[in-house]
Amino acid sequence: MRETTTVRLPGRELFVEAFGTQGDPVVLLVAGTGACMLDWDREFCARLAAGRRRVLRYDGRDTGRSTTCPPGSPDYDLHGLASDAIGILDAHGVGAAHLVGLSQGGAVCQLAALTRPDRVTSLTLVSSSPGDADPERPTLPPTPLETRLELHNAPWPQWSDHAAVAEYLVFLDRLHAGAGRDFDEDSSRDRARKVVERAGNIESSLTNHYYVEPVAPWRGHLAGIRTPTLVIHGAHDRLLPLEHGLALSREIPGARMTTLPLGGHGLDPGDWAPVISEILDHTRPLEEGIHSHAAVR
Template sequence: MSTSERIVKANGVELCVESFGDPADPAVLLIHGAGHSLLAWDEEFVGRLVAGGRQVIRYDRRDAGRSTGSPAGSPAYGLGDLVADAAALLDALGITAAHVVGMSQGAAVAQLLALDHADRVASLTLASSTPGGPGHHHPDLPAMSREIQEFFANEPDWSDRAAVIDYLVEAERPFAAHSRPFDTDGMRAAAERVVDRTADIAAQLTNPFMIDASEPWRGRLGHIGAPTLVLHGTEDPLFPIGHGRALAAEIPGARFVPLEQTGHEVFPRHQWDVVIPAILDHTAAD
């Protein structure tokens, strides 16, 4: 375990958390997507937020990295538990309210956090998201690509490290923008770190996609009071950009920023000069 990582008890589970920056600075809580861990948030990306005067917190959700997990194929929790975990983590860290940044399923957690624990959310940044969360059917919005549907039908031999690393690399390929080269070497290096750090890689890569998505809440989005920034890739194959536009339209006062040459991926480096200033501006004091 990294010397800066620690295990925090919150909502009856153990969450691995890592904090960067001055605790006196405004807190930014990063919530990763399904199948990812805190490693999804690049340390250089985090460092640039810290340099902008933010305390940044990243953590492993249940079944991710070094946090409490369930047996692969049998998640003992639902989306609502992940929301309660995030609120309890803020309690454990002594943070009254945070600027919450969520990616994909993490953005679903962030939406519900803003609805059900409004006093804990100073602002909301939603990336690669959809109105109401993954797992709910939205017939008025574009469907995921066939390539993504086919990806979800396959699994590797979880006991074979090399096969799992190959799977992780290839799993990212269909989610990335096709208009720019895929960084196979970079993805492989990242996959090796993920596999070697994760307590149960099979659980991390299966359980989050199986959990109960809770009751649909798209109709409640108009009640979100936190200032909201919506970031969405123009080439997102899982939630085509219409999802991001709809999400921004349904949250009062939300600002929408399209990310060119970006798929369903955690802020690729070529967009950092857009994303980081946008987040710093969005999380600045009035």
């Protein structure tokens, strides 16, 4: 069963869609930079819900049907986005939930676990990063030069040309794709058109998350996370190389690492089955027994 609602928080509204049955363990899906809830495919959500989970996906600020700020002027930072996640749980009467974050959404989930550990039952961090403890002296590999050049040579489209914006999203999907698989351009284009059609302001959607105010680096605090953590990372991630995921798995106590051999940045449908299985295992209710790797240290 699917249902939608608009969560009203001070100064913003967030559009949320729920899958599954009331009373099942809640899994909150947090999308990445500039991505609306459609980054979590409906079939992916339904299959996760079929494992007896209550799945929530939502449009983050400046995306989809949620509140937007003027282009280039977001009035929030990553801590604000983390408070949005907690606000969604409050609105649904959920004391604590399993948080699954993709890319920047993984950073949001890390901050939620550090600031509100009582509200986070488990963490799953997909294609994410802890960032560098000292940005002036980076230790994690940057986005490869080839990828940066591809992004630089494909400037943002004219925002009023929705067809061009959709093609830009297809370009990004292709850039994010992994290795050894055919890129499904038709599915990418269909999703891109839906993203553009439902965006309150597509320019804000695709730019404002890059303009959020920086927050203090949190990598040095990862050792304090006591939330059971699963890290999932593609071996061929062209935005955040695999070492970013490995760093998370090393520095969060007891974290478990799953590498997707053909994976890129994000989740390819070819990886849904093993990823859903991993998430269901990681979020298994206590009464069903949690594996030792997922026990609180």
